[in-house]
Amino acid sequence: MKRWLSVTALSAVLFSSVIGCSGNNDGGGDKGGSGGDGGGGGKPVELTFWGDWGGEGQKQFETMVDAFNKSQDRIRVKYVLQQDMITKFLTAATSGGSPDILFWDRWRTSLYAPKNVLHPIDEYLEKDGLSKDAFYGESIKELSYNDKLYGLPLTVDARALFYNKKILDEAGVKPPTTWAELEEAAVKTTKWNGSKLEVAGFSLGDNGLFNMYLQQAGGSMLSEDGLKTGFNSEQGRSVLQFWDKLLNEDKVYKVGFEQGLGEGTDAFVTGKLAMQYTGPWMLSTYKKYGKDLDFGIVPPPAGPNGDKGSVMGGFGLVIPEGAKHKEEAWEFVKWWTANKDNALLWAKTSLNMPGLKEALEDPFFKDDPFWQPFMETLEFAKIRPAHPGYSVMENDGLIPNLQLFQQGEQGLEDTLNKSQTQGDKLLADNADVK
Amino acid sequence: MASISKLGRHQEKMAFLFITPTMLLFAAFTIVPVVMAMFLSFTNYDVVSRMDFVGVDNYKRLAGDALFWQTFKNVFYYSIIFVPLNIVISLMLGMLMNFKRMGIKLFRTMNYLPTLTSAVAAATVWIWLLHPEFGLVNGILGYFGIIGPAWLAQTETAMLSIILVTLWQSVGSNMIIYIAGLQGIPEYLYESAKLDGATAFDRFRYITWPQLRPTTFLVSTMSIIGALQLFDQAFVLTQGGPGNVTKTPVYLIYQQGFNQLQMGYASAQAFILAIAILIFSFINMRINKSEEPIV
Numbered sequence: 124m125k126r127w128l129s130v131t132a133l134s135a136v137l138f139s140s141v142i143g144c145s146g147n148n149d150g151g152g153d154k155g156g157s158g159g160d161g162g163g164g165g166k167p168v169e170l171t172f173w174g175d176w177g178g179e180g181q182k183q184f185e186t187m188v189d190a191f192n193k194s195q196d197r198i199r200v201k202y203v204l205q206q207d208m209i210t211k212f213l214t215a216a217t218s219g220g221s222p223d224i225l226f227w228d229r230w231r232t233s234l235y236a237p238k239n240v241l242h243p244i245d246e247y248l249e250k251d252g253l254s255k256d257a258f259y260g261e262s263i264k265e266l267s268y269n270d271k272l273y274g275l276p277l278t279v280d281a282r283a284l285f286y287n288k289k290i291l292d293e294a295g296v297k298p299p300t301t302w303a304e305l306e307e308a309a310v311k312t313t314k315w316n317g318s319k320l321e322v323a324g325f326s327l328g329d330n331g332l333f334n335m336y337l338q339q340a341g342g343s344m345l346s347e348d349g350l351k352t353g354f355n356s357e358q359g360r361s362v363l364q365f366w367d368k369l370l371n372e373d374k375v376y377k378v379g380f381e382q383g384l385g386e387g388t389d390a391f392v393t394g395k396l397a398m399q400y401t402g403p404w405m406l407s408t409y410k411k412y413g414k415d416l417d418f419g420i421v422p423p424p425a426g427p428n429g430d431k432g433s434v435m436g437g438f439g440l441v442i443p444e445g446a447k448h449k450e451e452a453w454e455f456v457k458w459w460t461a462n463k464d465n466a467l468l469w470a471k472t473s474l475n476m477p478g479l480k481e482a483l484e485d486p487f488f489k490d491d492p493f494w495q496p497f498m499e500t501l502e503f504a505k506i507r508p509a510h511p512g513y514s515v516m517e518n519d520g521l522i523p524n525l526q527l528f529q530q531g532e533q534g535l536e537d538t539l540n541k542s543q544t545q546g547d548k549l550l551a552d553n554a555d556v557k
Numbered sequence: 558m559a560s561i562s563k564l565g566r567h568q569e570k571m572a573f574l575f576i577t578p579t580m581l582l583f584a585a586f587t588i589v590p591v592v593m594a595m596f597l598s599f600t601n602y603d604v605v606s607r608m609d610f611v612g613v614d615n616y617k618r619l620a621g622d623a624l625f626w627q628t629f630k631n632v633f634y635y636s637i638i639f640v641p642l643n644i645v646i647s648l649m650l651g652m653l654m655n656f657k658r659m660g661i662k663l664f665r666t667m668n669y670l671p672t673l674t675s676a677v678a679a680a681t682v683w684i685w686l687l688h689p690e691f692g693l694v695n696g697i698l699g700y701f702g703i704i705g706p707a708w709l710a711q712t713e714t715a716m717l718s719i720i721l722v723t724l725w726q727s728v729g730s731n732m733i734i735y736i737a738g739l740q741g742i743p744e745y746l747y748e749s750a751k752l753d754g755a756t757a758f759d760r761f762r763y764i765t766w767p768q769l770r771p772t773t774f775l776v777s778t779m780s781i782i783g784a785l786q787l788f789d790q791a792f793v794l795t796q797g798g799p800g801n802v803t804k805t806p807v808y809l810i811y812q813q814g815f816n817q818l819q820m821g822y823a824s825a826q827a828f829i830l831a832i833a834i835l836i837f838s839f840i841n842m843r844i845n846k847s848e849e850p851i852v
Contacts, residue, residue: 210815213604234818238606318704320690378799379689379710388691515817519624519801526799530712545623552618553817556603 167199168451174226175208183473184226190468191458198451200224212443216240221445223452227274229265229439234511236268237556242442243271247453253461258478261435265506274441275460276478277469281433281504282335282400283496284424285409288417290322290397298421302339302365305398305424309375312397323390324375326399327366328382330525331517335400336362338432338505339425344517345508350554352516352546355539361427363528363535370529378529392416402436403497407474410493420496435504437478476501512553520546591831598824605818615825625826628806629833631716635805636784636837639720643780644773647728651735652765665736672729680793683722684709715795715803723790727783731776738772739765774845781837785830806830 174184184202192199203222205211209231215221235241248255255263255272262276284305286298294312299305309324333354334344342358345351369375381390390396392412400423409416425431440456442449459465466482469475476483476497488494507513524542527533533541598615602608619625654665671679686693687708695705708718746764755763766773788807791797797804806826814823 213815213818216605238603238818240605377689377707379707382684382688382707382710388685511817515812519804519812523798523801527712530799532712532800549624552622553819556818557607 167197168448170198170200170223170448170451170455172200172202172224172226172455173205173208173212173222174202175205176226177204177206180473183469186472187459187465187469190465191455194458198448198454200455212240216443216445219445221443221447223442223446223448224455225441225443226277227266227439227441229262229274229276229437230507230509230514232266232268232273232441233509233513234556236271236273237511240444241273242444242446242449243273244275244442244453244456245272247450247457248272251457253457257461257480259435259480259501261504261506262437262439262478265435265509266439266441268509274439275456276437276439277460278437278473278475279435279478279501280402280404280437280476281435281497281500282332282402282423283433283500284398284421285391285401285405286398286419286421287391287394287396288419290394294397298419299398299424300421301424301429302426306365306369306373306375309369309398310373313373313375315374320377320380321395323377323380323396324373324398325369326381326390326396327370327376327529328378328380329400330522330529332400332434333362333521333525334507334517335423335432335434336365336426338434339423339430340365340432341426341428341430343508345510345513345550349508349510351550352521352543354521354546355543359539360535363525363538366529367535371531391418403474403476403494406493420493422496422500431503433500433504435501435506437476439478510550510554511556512550515553516546516549520549594824594827597821598828600821602820602824603818604820611821615822618822619825619829624801624804625806625809625829627801628804628809631801631803632785632787632805635716635720635787636781638717639723639784640777640780642720642724643727643731644777646724647731647776648735648769648773650728650732651739654732655736655739665732668732669729671726674726676726676789677793679726680722680790683718684794687718709795710799712799712802715799719787719791719794719803722794723787726790727780731780734772734776735769738769742768770845774842777841777845778838781841782834785834785837 172184172188174180176184181202181204188200188202208226212221212225232241258276259279262279263272266272266274266276284298286308290312291298291308294308296308296311297304299308305325311324312322313320313324314322337344337354337358340358340361342356342362343353346353370378381396389408391399391401392409392415394416409418423431423433440460442452442456446452459469460478463479463481466477466479467485467487470477470482470485471487476488476494483489483498488498510516521542524533524538524545528535528538597608599610599612600608601611601614650668654661654668687695689695689705689707689710692705692708694708698705706714708714742765746768747760750760750764786807787805788811791803791805792808795803797808807830810823810826810830813819813826
C-alpha cells in the first residue's frame with residue numbers, strides 16, 4: 124500500500140513532465156526543412172538562412188522565404204532555426220559551415236564587423252542603384268562600420284508611451300507631452316491603499332531606459348569621440364532628479380512592482396499600471412485583450428528643454444564572409460528589405476515596422492492610431508552608440524548604480540561618478556576588437 | 558596458484574577494457590578543454606579572427622577588474638550561508654525520513670520533488686511567489702501584519718532569496734544521499750551505545766555524525782562546487798541585479814566569452830574560478846579529515 128502510494132505519486136510527476144515536454148515541442152514547431160529538395164533536373168542555387176525566431180516568428184520567416192522561392196526559380200532559400208544562433212555562427216564562421224544569410228540583431232555589428240566575419244554590401248548596393256536614404260538613417264548607421272555597410276534593416280522599433288485610457292479618463296488627465304505633464308498624470312493616476320500600491324501611475328521598473336530619458340534631457344550616453352561615457356553631466360543629473368522625484372516624493376511606483384508579472388498578469392493589462400514605455404512588439408499582445416484593455420499610445424514626452432528622445436533598435440539581414448553564394452544571398456536580402464511590396468508583406472505578416480521608409484507610407488501604418496505614434500517617434504529616435512563595449516558598460520557599469528540610486532542606497536553625485544568611472548573602464552576594456 | 562593469478566590478470570585486462578570508454582570521453586571533454594583553456598588564457602583568442610600570445614596580460618587585467626572580484630565576494634557570501642544550511646537541513650531531513658513509519662516513502666518522494674524540476678522553470682515560479690504585492694509569500698506575511706520586502710528587487714534580500722530557492726531545490730537529493738549513509742551505519746553500534754547508557758544526542762554526536770563523515774564530505778564538496786558555480790537560478794531570479802549584488806563569476810565568464818568574444822580573458826577568469834574551487838575543496842577536505850571515524 125505504502126509503496127503503491129509513492130509509485131503513484133512519482134509516476135504522476137513523470138507523466139506530467141512528459142506532457143509538459145511534448146507541449147513545449149508543439150509550441151516550438153519542429154517542422155524544419157521540408158522545402159529544401161526542389162526539382163532534381165533544374166539547378167537552383169540553395170541558400171541557407173539562419174535565424175533564432177521559433178514558433179510564430181518561424182512561420183513568419185517561412186512565409187517570406189516561400190514567397191521568394193515562388194517569385195523566381197534560380198534561387199531556393201531554406202530557413203533554419205538556430206536557437207543559439209550567435210554561438211553557432213561563431214563556430215560556423217571558422218569551420219566553413221557558414222550560412223548564406225543571417226538574421227542579425229543590429230547592435231552586434233560594431234563587435235563583429237571589425238573581425239571580418241561579415242561581408243560588406245556597398246558594391247551590390249551601388250550596382251543595383253539602391254540608395255541608403257531609402258531606409259531609416261539611424262538603422263543604416265547601426266549596420267555600418269568604418270564607412271562600410273554590412274547589411275540592410277529588416278525592422279525598426281522604438282519605445283513610446285503606452286497609456287491606459289480608462290485610468291487616465293477617470294483621473295481627468297490627458298496623455299502627457301512633457302515631463303511636467305507626465306509627472307502630473309502619474310501622480311493623479313497612482314492609487315495607494317495604506318502601504319500597498321494598487322495602481323502605479325508610471326512604470327520606473329526598467330533602468331535600462333536611462334538612455335532614452337537622457338536624450339529627452341538633451342544629453343548623450345557617450346562623449347563626442349565615442350570613447351568615454353558622457354552621462355555624468357547636467358542632463359544626467361536632471362534625469363536622476365526626475366526619477367527620484369517620481370519614485371520617492373510623488374511615489375508613483377514601487378521598486379520591484381512589475382517583476383515576475385508575465386503575460387496575462389502583466390501590470391498594464393490588469394489595470395495596475397497607468398502608463399509605461401514600451402515598443403511595438405507589445406501591440407499584438409495588448410490588442411488581444413480587446414475591450415478589456417482600452418489603451419492609447421503617444422510619442423515619448425519631451426524633456427525640460429523640449430528635447431525629444433527614444434532609442435531605436437531592430438533587426439537586419441547580413442551576409443557572412445563565409446557564405447558560399449554571396450550574389451544570390453544579396454538577391455534575397457534585396458528582395459525582402461528593399462522592395463516596397465515585400466517589405467510591406469513582411470510588415471503585415473509579422474506586425475513589425477519595416478526599415479524601408481517607403482513601405483511605412485502605406486495606410487496600414489499611416490492611418491492606424493497604434494502605429495502612427497511610433498512613426499512619429501522614429502523621426503527622432505536614435506540608435507545605441509556604436510561601441511563594442513556599450514552594452515557591457517550599460518549592464519555592468521551604469522544600471523547597477525542606477526538600481527542602488529533608486530533604492531536610496533547611493534546619492535545622486537555618487538551614482539553618476541561611480542557609473543562614469545566603472546563605465547569608462549568597461550568601455551576601455553572592451554574597445555579592442557580588431 | 559597459477560590459475561588465480563591468471564584470473565587476476567584477466568580481470569585486470571577486462572577492467573581496463575571497461576573503463577576505457579569513460580576515460581576517453583573524460584579526456585576528450587574534460588582534460589583536453591582544460592588544457593586548451595589554460596593555453597587560451599595566455600592569448601587574445603576571439604574565436605573568429607585572432608589568437609596571439611599576450612603573456613600574462615589577461616591575468617594583469619583580472620587583478621584590476623573590480624566587478625570580477627565583486628562577483629567572487631557575492632558567491633562567497635552565498636556559499637557561507639548556503640553550504641552549512643544545505644548540510645544541516647539535508648541531514649535533518651535525512652534522519653527524519655529514515656524513520657520506518659507508515660507512508661514514509663511518500664514523504665521522501667515529496668521532499669525529493671523540487672530536485673526533479675528544472676532550475677529555470679522553478680526559478681520562474683519563485684519569481685511569482687516572491688512578488689512584493691501579489692506574491693504568495695508576502696500575502697502570507699500580510700496575514701501576520703508584516704509588510705514583506707520586494708524580495709528580489711532589494712539589495713538586502715536578493716541574495717537571501719536566491720539562497721532560499723536553491724536550498725529548496727538541492728536539499729532533496731542530498732537528503733537521499735544522507736539516507737543511504739544512515740542506512741549504512743551498523744545497528745549494533747547503536748545497540749551497544751544504548752546498553753552503555755548513551756543518550757540520543759550522544760548517539761548522534763559519537764556514532765551518527767562520525768560514521769557519516771564520508772557522506773558529509775561528499776555533500777559538502779558538491780555544495781561548495783555548486784555554490785561557486787552558481788548561475789542559472791541567480792540569472793533567472795535577478796539577472797545579477799540589483800546593484801550587481803547577485804552577479805556571479807560564471808555569468809561574467811559567459812558574457813566575456815560569448816557576448817564580447819574575449820575568450821582569452823574569459824579563460825583566465827575561468828581558471829581563477831577553478832583554482833578557487835580547488836582551494837575551498839581542499840580546505841573542506843582538511844576540516845573533514847580532522848574528525849576520524851570510530852570504526
